[in-house]
Amino acid sequence: MDIHTNMEKEAVPAMKKRIRMTVAYDGTNYHxxxxxxxxxxxxxxxxxxxxxxxxxxxxxxxGSRTDAGVHAMGNVAVFDTRSRMPARKVxxxxxxxxxxxxxxQKSEEVPADWHPRHCESRKTYEYRIYRAExxxxxxxxYSYFTYHALDVRRMREAAAYLEGEHDFKSFCQTGAQVxxxxxxxxxxxxxxxGADLVIRVCGNGFLYNMVRIIAxxxxxxxxxxxxxxxxxxxxxxxxxxxxxxxAPAHGLMLIKYEWLD
Amino acid sequence: MDIHTNMEKEAVPAMKKRIRMTVAYDGTNYHxxxxxxxxxxxxxxxxxxxxxxxxxxxxxxxGSRTDAGVHAMGNVAVFDTRSRMPARKVxxxxxxxxxxxxxxQKSEEVPADWHPRHCESRKTYEYRIYRAExxxxxxxxYSYFTYHALDVRRMREAAAYLEGEHDFKSFCQTGAQVxxxxxxxxxxxxxxxGADLVIRVCGNGFLYNMVRIIAxxxxxxxxxxxxxxxxxxxxxxxxxxxxxxxAPAHGLMLIKYEWLD
Numbered sequence: 312m313d314i315h316t317n318m319e320k321e322a323v324p325a326m327k328k329r330i331r332m333t334v335a336y337d338g339t340n341y342h343x344x345x346x347x348x349x350x351x352x353x354x355x356x357x358x359x360x361x362x363x364x365x366x367x368x369x370x371x372x373x374g375s376r377t378d379a380g381v382h383a384m385g386n387v388a389v390f391d392t393r394s395r396m397p398a399r400k401v402x403x404x405x406x407x408x409x410x411x412x413x414x415x416q417k418s419e420e421v422p423a424d425w426h427p428r429h430c431e432s433r434k435t436y437e438y439r440i441y442r443a444e445x446x447x448x449x450x451x452x453y454s455y456f457t458y459h460a461l462d463v464r465r466m467r468e469a470a471a472y473l474e475g476e477h478d479f480k481s482f483c484q485t486g487a488q489v490x491x492x493x494x495x496x497x498x499x500x501x502x503x504x505g506a507d508l509v510i511r512v513c514g515n516g517f518l519y520n521m522v523r524i525i526a527x528x529x530x531x532x533x534x535x536x537x538x539x540x541x542x543x544x545x546x547x548x549x550x551x552x553x554x555x556x557x558a559p560a561h562g563l564m565l566i567k568y569e570w571l572d
Numbered sequence: 573m574d575i576h577t578n579m580e581k582e583a584v585p586a587m588k589k590r591i592r593m594t595v596a597y598d599g600t601n602y603h604x605x606x607x608x609x610x611x612x613x614x615x616x617x618x619x620x621x622x623x624x625x626x627x628x629x630x631x632x633x634x635g636s637r638t639d640a641g642v643h644a645m646g647n648v649a650v651f652d653t654r655s656r657m658p659a660r661k662v663x664x665x666x667x668x669x670x671x672x673x674x675x676x677q678k679s680e681e682v683p684a685d686w687h688p689r690h691c692e693s694r695k696t697y698e699y700r701i702y703r704a705e706x707x708x709x710x711x712x713x714y715s716y717f718t719y720h721a722l723d724v725r726r727m728r729e730a731a732a733y734l735e736g737e738h739d740f741k742s743f744c745q746t747g748a749q750v751x752x753x754x755x756x757x758x759x760x761x762x763x764x765x766g767a768d769l770v771i772r773v774c775g776n777g778f779l780y781n782m783v784r785i786i787a788x789x790x791x792x793x794x795x796x797x798x799x800x801x802x803x804x805x806x807x808x809x810x811x812x813x814x815x816x817x818x819a820p821a822h823g824l825m826l827i828k829y830e831w832l833d
Contacts, residue, residue, distance in 0.1 A: 335706075335708055335709050335710070336709050336710075337709040337710050337712070382709075382710050384708060384710065402706065406706060406707075411707070411709065411712055412709045412712070413709060414706050414707050414708065414709050415706065416704075416705070416706050416708075443677075444677070445596075445663065445667060445675050445676065445677050446667075446672070446675050447596055447645060447675065447677075448596050448597050448598040448643075448672065448673045448674060448675050449596070449598050449643050449645065449714055449825065451598070451672055451673070453710055564710065
């Protein structure tokens, strides 16, 4: 034991560093990402266990503030720390503490000014629909069940109108405060996987409830309640009431978050 | 209201009929299929809700008595009733009463002597393994997580030795009371589905824990702890200790049950 060296180490505080984590979770038992008063959240669990692990108060910044019940395979969180723990080791150590329905998939150091919401990024979400006469218990937490027939060809036609850069104000929950409601959807596919129908959407950003409102609108098109050709009118209307219902949260999963840096 | 007709109906009891149901469930919160004292079971839930629905004591006979934590998309249960409810309607009415993690997929009348375990049948099970550095929360309830590399080619070689008719005594949990330990495996495939590895087995019947012991043994082969060529020796040994460990229950799903009638 070199006591002298240890004392020197303690005297000089470690440099502050920023760590980025890829975070996966089952949203079933959480009141969404963001800290609030009426139930436990993903953010709260991360803050609590990181603070305990690194022995300093930690406050993460989330990439996507997912709603209650929404799942993620690849959300992102960054935080600053003076801990000497190597960035890569944080995932292993933190996963020992977190509840089983939250798991860090990766942890790495990023530049001190890197912020998940202030840089160009691409997010991919999937909305999963299970089509059958009766619900399937093992699918109930991760897909929206419907016994209605859905015309997939019509849904694909409608989806094509939403690709590209548009003002998605009609697909944004009212009350959300954002500077601009213009977003770009790089791709919006409707894919059949057996009895599952998966709406996969990739874009540079999504407004509050936007993916769930797109899913709810495409479902109505699939049921014949709306025409695929009505999508441009919905976009042009610029009001929430023009679009379809907000599909239930548990069918939605944030698949991945990518940065162009 | 034709009171006279109603009275006549009550005077003549309905014919007894046998109803077969296809039952799906998430085994996470159950102590398996079979009624017991230390926890709630699938059988118990079915009996309780059927008795309430049909207003007579109902006792189902199960096709496969799955263990605690094992899931099913297509287990089978039959029961006798004098209720006038049409067989097909039972599924709809019962699903209104059952908890969300149990759902009847189909109900139909069968001959009075039909018994799920006394007729030629074919059962298909899947054992799902998720391979990654860290567990994925949304997969945790329905697959076995491993960070060990698995050599799929070796697992397939080993699997081929187990296909066909064999005495599977080495792959049967000790203590199980059965007349014969000879079973026929029609097919045993190891399939890659992205990060998931699925062991799919179809046979005329399975001994207690047989699929989980096959999975545990194939996993050891995949890890290089056993040779594919050692399968014939394991079969020949005729003792449980010759095979690998029993893989955890939550990775197992009874996919379907078919009859040759």
